[in-house]
Amino acid sequence: MANLLEVKQLTKKFGGITAVDRIDFSLEEGEVVAVIGPNGAGKTTLFNMISCFIPPTSGEVIYKGERLTGRKIFELAHLGISRTFQNLQIFNNMTVLENVMMGVHVKLKTNVFSAGFRLPTVKKNEEIAYQLALDVLEMVELKDFMYKKAGNLSYGLQKQLEFARAIVYHPQLILLDEPMAGLNDAETNRMAGYIKELKKKGCSFLFVEHKMATVMELADRIIVMDFGKKIAEGTPHEIARNEKVISAYLGEEAF
Numbered sequence: 416m417a418n419l420l421e422v423k424q425l426t427k428k429f430g431g432i433t434a435v436d437r438i439d440f441s442l443e444e445g446e447v448v449a450v451i452g453p454n455g456a457g458k459t460t461l462f463n464m465i466s467c468f469i470p471p472t473s474g475e476v477i478y479k480g481e482r483l484t485g486r487k488i489f490e491l492a493h494l495g496i497s498r499t500f501q502n503l504q505i506f507n508n509m510t511v512l513e514n515v516m517m518g519v520h521v522k523l524k525t526n527v528f529s530a531g532f533r534l535p536t537v538k539k540n541e542e543i544a545y546q547l548a549l550d551v552l553e554m555v556e557l558k559d560f561m562y563k564k565a566g567n568l569s570y571g572l573q574k575q576l577e578f579a580r581a582i583v584y585h586p587q588l589i590l591l592d593e594p595m596a597g598l599n600d601a602e603t604n605r606m607a608g609y610i611k612e613l614k615k616k617g618c619s620f621l622f623v624e625h626k627m628a629t630v631m632e633l634a635d636r637i638i639v640m641d642f643g644k645k646i647a648e649g650t651p652h653e654i655a656r657n658e659k660v661i662s663a664y665l666g667e668e669a670f
């Protein structure tokens with residue numbers, strides 16, 4: 416299979432700290448890759464560079480053979496990439512439906528001028544956005560809540576909503592920063608189910624996660640970071656038996 420994403424010698428320095436240190440890895444089409452590592456290992460910083468939120472100090476990211484590094488954040492949707500955040504980024508005062516429709520508008524690029532005058536393209540875009548939003552709300556079992564204010568949902572449902580917004584425009588690569596954080600067992604299983612369902616449809620995932628059972632269940636391959644460096648890479652089976660990984664997690668119940 417072809418490489419969808421290639422991370423080459425990616426490095427980020429914050430003053431004297433090297434948060435990410437010459438990381439190399441690739442992700443194939445249809446693959447689910449997890450990034451794990453102890454707190455402060457550099458996982459979020461790595462994610463922020465891949466998704467163009469911060470520039471690297473050196474190194475680059477290639478997506479479908481083209482340089483992703485240096486692009487604007489809004490361009491990512493058009494390239495078929497989306498991401499979620501460790502801290503929820505939903506709009507509490509908007510309804511569930513409006514939150515998800517916002518996700519489509521990022522892709523459809525309705526401009527403020529034409530929206531103000533309700534031009535025909537805008538109307539058409541709204542219909543598309545509405546239909547896509549309904550489909551995704553059905554998939555993540557949020558349709559019954561679509562007219563509720565997002566801020567009134569439980570934390571678990573808000574995580575589902577953020578996930579819905581990230582997938583609504585049918586991205587090919589989805590970056591998830593701790594999708595299971597704060598979820599109970601039932602909610603974690605539900606979220607894992609959605610990821611598996613999308614994988615079957617050909618989506619690729621790169622995700623950071625601390626819940627090892629989920630990582631072991633979902634990942635085709637795991638990248639392990641410690642102090643900014645990649646210390647191991649392999650299948651869940653290989654990683655669970657890797658000495659370097661076990662010692663990096665010493666004192667924690669990782670596996």
Ligand SMILES: Nc1ncnc2c1ncn2[C@@H]1O[C@H](COP(=O)(O)OP(=O)(O)OP(=O)(O)O)[C@@H](O)[C@H]1O
Binds near residue numbers: 432434456
């Ligand atoms: N904006 C910043 N300025 C200075 N240092 C930073 C900044 N962002 C991250 N760091 C430092 O870089 C290192 C890696 O942090 P990062 O948040 O990427 O780790 P992480 O693996 O995602 O941790 P966690 O699992 O706790 O979320 C840490 O030492 C952190 O303090």
